[in-house]
Amino acid sequence: MSNDPAVEIRGLVKRYGTKTAVDGLDLTVPRARVTAVLGPNGAGKTTTVETCEGYVRPDAGTVRVLGLDAAADAEALRPRIGVMLQSGGVYSGARAVEMLRHVARLHAHPLDVDTLVERLGLGGCGRTPYRRLSGGQQQRLALALAVVGRPELVFLDEPTAGLDPQARRATWDLVRELRSDGVTVVLTTHHMDEAEQLSDEVAIMDAGRVIAHGSPEELCRGGAENTLRFTGRPSLDLASLLKALPDGTQAAELTPGAYRVTGEVDPQLLATVASWCAQHGVLPSSLSVERHTLEDVFLELTGKELRA
Ligand SMILES: Nc1ncnc2c1ncn2[C@@H]1O[C@H](COP(=O)(O)OP(=O)(O)OP(=O)(O)O)[C@@H](O)[C@H]1O
Numbered sequence: 481m482s483n484d485p486a487v488e489i490r491g492l493v494k495r496y497g498t499k500t501a502v503d504g505l506d507l508t509v510p511r512a513r514v515t516a517v518l519g520p521n522g523a524g525k526t527t528t529v530e531t532c533e534g535y536v537r538p539d540a541g542t543v544r545v546l547g548l549d550a551a552a553d554a555e556a557l558r559p560r561i562g563v564m565l566q567s568g569g570v571y572s573g574a575r576a577v578e579m580l581r582h583v584a585r586l587h588a589h590p591l592d593v594d595t596l597v598e599r600l601g602l603g604g605c606g607r608t609p610y611r612r613l614s615g616g617q618q619q620r621l622a623l624a625l626a627v628v629g630r631p632e633l634v635f636l637d638e639p640t641a642g643l644d645p646q647a648r649r650a651t652w653d654l655v656r657e658l659r660s661d662g663v664t665v666v667l668t669t670h671h672m673d674e675a676e677q678l679s680d681e682v683a684i685m686d687a688g689r690v691i692a693h694g695s696p697e698e699l700c701r702g703g704a705e706n707t708l709r710f711t712g713r714p715s716l717d718l719a720s721l722l723k724a725l726p727d728g729t730q731a732a733e734l735t736p737g738a739y740r741v742t743g744e745v746d747p748q749l750l751a752t753v754a755s756w757c758a759q760h761g762v763l764p765s766s767l768s769v770e771r772h773t774l775e776d777v778f779l780e781l782t783g784k785e786l787r788a
Pocket residue numbers: 496499500501502519520521522523524525526527528
C-alpha cells in the first residue's frame with residue numbers, strides 16, 4: 481500500500497456567490513487512520529468533504545485523493561471510495577436490502593451483505609422501500625451502502641446524527657473494524673465524544689479553514705490549561721504552595737477548604753502538590769486532575785459550542 485496520504489488538500493477555495501464556504505484550506509489525511517473533521521455549523525466541512533468526493537469543483541487549490549485529482553479523476557476514484565451523504569442520496573422507492581445487494585454486486589470484493597445487514601440491525605427491513613424506513617434505518621442503510629464495496633477510503637458525513645445509543649455503538653464498531661482492515665475513514669461529526677472515541681486525528685475547522693489539527697491527545701495537551709483540585713483544611717498558605725510550583729501556575733481557595741491549581745498540570749506538578757501537602761500536614765479529603773476535553777479546546781479555538 482502506498483505511503484502517500486489518502487487525501488491531500490492545498491489552498492482549497494470554494495465560493496457560492498459572495499459566500500466563501502472554504503477559504504484556503506490545507507489538510508492532509510493519513511492512510512488507514514480515522515480522521516474526524518469538527519467545526520461549528522457553516523464551517524465548510526460538508527463542502528470540503530464533497531470536494532474530495534468529486535461532487536463539488538474547487539474555485540482554487542488542489543485536492544488529491546488516493547493520489548488522483550478529486551475532480552478530474554472522479555470516475556476512476558468512484559469505485560475506490562465510499563460515501564455516506566447527510567441526505568442519503570438514495571432512490572426513495574428502492575427496497576433497502578435489495579439495493580444493498582445490488583450495490584454489492586457492482587464491486588469485485590464486496591463485504592458479506594447478510595453480515596452487514598445483521599450488524600447494522602437492518603434485518604427487519606429487507607423489502608421495505610427506502611422512503612418507508614425510519615430516519616435511523618435510512619442512516620444505517622446509507623452507511624452500509626458506503627462500505628459494502630470494501631472501499632479504500634470512506635467519507636462519513638455525520639454518521640451517527642439522530643441514531644439511538646445502540647445503533648451509534650454498532651456504527652462505531654464498524655468504523656473501528658474498517659480502520660483495522662486498513663481502510664481510511666474521514667468523518668464529520670458534531671459529537672465530541674465520537675471524535676474522541678474513534679479518531680486518530682482531529683481537524684478543527686472554522687470559517688472555511690483548518691485552525692487546529694492533531695491527535696485528540698495532542699489537541700487536549702496544547703493551548704488549554706488543565707486543573708488540579710483538592711480539599712483540605714481552610715486558609716492554607718497558598719503563597720508558600722505557589723513558591724514550590726513552576727512559574728505561571730495559579731492557585732486559589734474557591735470556597736473554604738476547596739483549592740484549585742491551574743497551569744501545566746503534569747505528573748511533576750501533582751507530585752509537588754502532594755509533597756507540599758505532606759510537609760504542611762495536609763491530608764486532602766479529595767484530589768483530582770481535570771484534563772481538558774476536546775470540547776474545551778474547540779470552544780477555546782472557535783468561541784462556539786460544537787452542537788447546533
Ligand atoms: N450549494 C450551496 N449554495 C450556497 N451556499 C452554500 C452551499 N453549500 C454550502 N453553502 C454555504 O457555505 C457555508 C459552508 O457550508 P457547509 O455545509 O460546507 O458547512 P458545514 O461545516 O458542513 O456546516 P453544518 O455543520 O451546518 O453541516 C455555509 O455558510 C453554507 O450556507
